[in-house]
Amino acid sequence: MHAEVVDFIRRIVADDLSAKKNGDRVRTRFPPEPNGYLHIGHAKSICLNFGVAAENGGVCHLRYDDTNPSKEDVEYVESIQEDVRWLGYDWGDHLYFASDYFEQLYQFAIQLIQLGKAYVCDLSADEIREYRGTLTEPGRESPQRGRSIEESLDLFERMRAGEFEDGSRVLRAWIDMASPNINMRDPVLYRIQKTTHHRTHDAWCIYPMYDFAHCLSDSLEGITHSLCTLEFEDHRPLYDWVLDQLDVPCHPQQIEFARLNLSYTVLSKRILLQLVDGGHVSGWDDPRMPTISGLRRRGYTPQSIRDFCAAIGVAKRDSTVAIAQLEHSIREEMNRRAQRVMAVLRPLRVVIENYPEGQVEELEAVNNPEDASMGTRKVPFSRVLYIERDDFREDPPRKFFRLAPGREVRLRYGYFITCIDVVKDECSGEVTELRCRYDPATRGGNAPDGRKVKGTIHWVSAAHALEVEVRLYDHLFEQEDPAQITSAPDLRSSLNPSSLETLTDCRVEPSLADAEPGAQYQFERLGYFCADADSSPERLVFNRTVPLRDTWAKIQQRAAS
């Protein structure tokens, strides 16, 4: 597209490379905790980590940060691999688990105790919090801070052996209870948790904390650049402290960047989990979810997500990207690739009075005007058709150039038709049918006399069309600012009641009969759609990925306001 602008992380990596800081090595890692499904915010990190590695001839590891068994599950470890792979990234044989390092991590902890840099503390969780002090007051030292190395060693071994109850003791770093950085006030390194781990099962009842496990895992794997989000900036001194005390293979550089926020959406695993558990969505892959699996089901492609991540850049400033930016990325790709097809979402019956009863013509339609190699197809035309209700107005407003009484329009790839009569339901007054006449000379859509028509509308032949279900989506939340959603006392109250609209009486041209789940189309003049996982040959179901840009809607909106 454009000469890429190098972000500050790529700049650092390039500088390190030319300074031979790590020789010619670049090694990154994507380190998810398997406690939920990946979302678009993770995609940003995945594209960054795998991208930086690939651009520099390095590798990127996939490592699970599975140090808290009470929140983690194999379902998540599997979905994460599927999603990363689907996005188009390959970790080769560099698949790791922090839990595979538990024994080494334990040995490092022993070393730290022997160095006098860690001790077993007997305070309760509440007491530790009290002793920690506040933002403005220093903390107080634990009564066990002066405990002998031998005693800590003995106690720590017995913690591992399961002699003590959950919460009764922890291993703490011996740093500085008066540090202005709260993370340095003798942080907890290990806690007792008698929970079965999804991989190590019951081999351990003590688990390392993030701050201890993460930096050491990075070092053990020879990571050169450890990229993480801004909230870990305060932890960097601790990351460095741990590695500085111990005899480790290398000392990776932690660099922080701003996490992604998207307007009208929430990227908090906690809230996404609430949406799933609370039944507000059909699951992690609900097409309204910002998860990778949700976007996939909605019809987003790996390419479009990668393009989006490239477009938003990487920086340190807190930012909220407009959802329109994401929509742009899928439209751009679909415009190039999607097969065009005609579909009517809200059918209005049209009878062409002067078209011979029983006659059917096969008209030629272009599959993709952006790509001639996609060829053409035949679409059946007959006396009774359906058009979109929105394409007819009994009393057309200014600038409306679709069908209206007495008006002539073009049926795409068909004929010019003129509306000569409107049939209404006697009771409701609702328009139930249009009576029209066609000009046989305009077959294919051109008038030999050079006559022009203002509007071209889509249609399907009533007798040949397939009856299908279409699901229209809108953002899940009403508020544009994600912070407002996250801080709302009640999640329910911020949900958009019209985030899903299911249309059960739609009609599509017969060429869609064999649409497989996942197949993507442009429904002409409407938007990009894909066959849903629920779709079957008996009952086709389509998701609207994103509507086409709609300048008519804009004109109407402006007129209304």
Next chain:
RNA sequence: UGGGGCGUCGCCAAGUGGUAAGGCAACGGGCUUUGGACCCGUCAUUCGCAGGUUCGAAUCCUGCCGCCCCAGCCA
């Protein structure tokens, strides 16, 4: 309030002492058998604010102001 970050167009984002890239959005116009796409054009005399240094400052200095993160035995 202590510490750590960040403030460049409505939303992202380059720029790091030589006179404000680009994308999205928006708005005009052209073209059009998708009111789509495409094409052309408009869109920051100014970089949170105020001083200062300099021939020259978004970039350097000083002082304010605003926003985000940290007081889990979560990551």
